[in-house]
Amino acid sequence: MLPQDSMEAALIGRLSTDEGPVPIAVIENRVFDLSGHFATVSEMMESLAPGEALPKGRDMGPLAALGLDTAWASDAAPRLLAPVDLQCIKASGVTFAVSALERVIEERARGDAAGASAFRESIRKQIGSDLGAVRPGSEDAMRLKAMLIEMGVWSQYLEVAIGPDAEIFTKAPVLSAVGTGHWVGVRSDSHWNNPEPEVAILVDSAGRPRGATLGNDVNLRDIEGRSALLLGKAKDNNASCALGPFIRLFDAHFTMDHVRDAEVSLTIEGEDGYRLEGTSSMRKISRDPLDLIAQTIGKSHQYPDGFILLLGTMFAPVDDRDAPGQGFTHKPGDIVQVATPRLGALTNKVCLCEDAPPWTYGIAALMRDLARRTSVMPALVTA
Known part of the structure; x- marks a missing residue:
């Protein structure tokens, strides 16, 4: 799941524990618990200046030694979560x-x-x-x-x-995105759908891009195709947004130009033996990432906890999976991997939305867990 140049990468994320989610850093492939420094990933981005070194926090050991497992194989903690928490989850559409x-x-x-x-x-x-x-x-x-x-x-x-105005919409509620190794959901009443492999940019409250990660903006083509006014029903469902595995912070080793040049690969492997491979080249995006960010935040719209912005995809599979003329659609059990060398790989398994683990951990639950941690009480009082 790590970038090819992981020893040079400044990576942040979130890890589930028995005491709730904690913000982490991965430095030279070792995991550091940052909950003693920051209550949330959002607070981390508001506290650290761009390019400032990450504190190491409590050393949890090598990433490979943590025994992280996929959600469909084990319910045991710890497990990687989506690497954002209080940030709004935004998306840009039709950018290719x-x-x-x-x-x-x-x-x-x-x-x-x-x-x-x-x-x-x-x-x-x-x-x-x-x-x-x-x-x-x-x-x-x-x-x-x-x-x-x-x-x-x-x-x-x-x-x-x-046209002059980009399509910017809210993809999912705060804290609802799933991370790598988790189930990703499609509605049972959708019969024409596909993954959308994308790069997503993490932006702080000042509108500054701070890093990038991978995303799967699951798309229900039949529902949106009936009417664009059904966008909410097509896009915002249980387990319908995957992000991760980590946010790679922008620094001397990783810049926005690396995002602009990224080749994002997609692999789908079905339990029926089906396999599909595709690529989305960021060089072919019609609007620059900085333009999309500028159209998301400004005088008319603020995000006090920051936001993450999915940049869109050029990938729309049209090859028939079953009957001729039916095109591609997901089946439960599909393994979907979105990858690019400098961001690693995001892997999820497809299920029906109603079969995915219910989303029960919201903002109130996060606040309760943070309040129980004496190490973050000063941060909560300040907030």
Whole structure:
């Protein structure tokens, strides 16, 4: 799960313990409990200046010696959690040309996977597939918009793909994301869905990008395809957002340019022997990560505990898994791995949302656990 250059990486995360979740640092592949310094990951980002060295805290030993197990194999603690806590979980959509076209296809097919292939060919003939060459909000983009309206193929998805305003939405409630090794959920009433392998940026309350991690923004294509107004039902469900394994902080060894150049791989392995591999290249993103951050936070919207922003994906699998013309959809038991060399690997197993472990640990539970830890009482009083 570690980056290839892990000995140089400044990694932070959260670990479940019998006393509740604790913020941790992984330094030279050793785990350090930082709960004596910071109550939460959010507080850590608000307290440490960008580039400031992490305190080592209590040495818990080598990461490999902690006996971390996957949630589907064992319920025993400790286990890695999603590496954010009080931060809002935001996402940006339709940031790649390929995914923009697929959203248009979903919309035209009204969420019907069987009818999507015919629409796909028709849309590509009319629009082409090189939307990535158009800078969103530019004069060229506005001329293209006018042409597409005249052709009768304009879509709300093309508006956010090439228009001045990005699609930014709340993906999941605070504390609801799952970490690596956990179940990830799809709704039982969805019959056309897929993972979305993404890079996510951690941002503090001042709007400064502090680090990056991997994410799986699970997507229910049939539900959103019926109507964009069903975005909440398609996106925000039990275990529908995975983040991790760690936040890699920006420093001399890891910068935003590494994010811009990242190649994010996706592997899906089914219990039926099915295997799918794909790649999402951050070089093909239509909006720079800094632009997406600027459209998320500013004078009109603040985040006092910071936020994490999923940057979108170009990956939308269209190969048939079962019947011809049905495309790809998840099956319970699928193992999904999202990976890139400088951030490691995020691995989850698919189940139905109603079969995933219920989300019961919320903000009130976190506050109760923090109040029981005498080591963090000064931080709580200050807050």
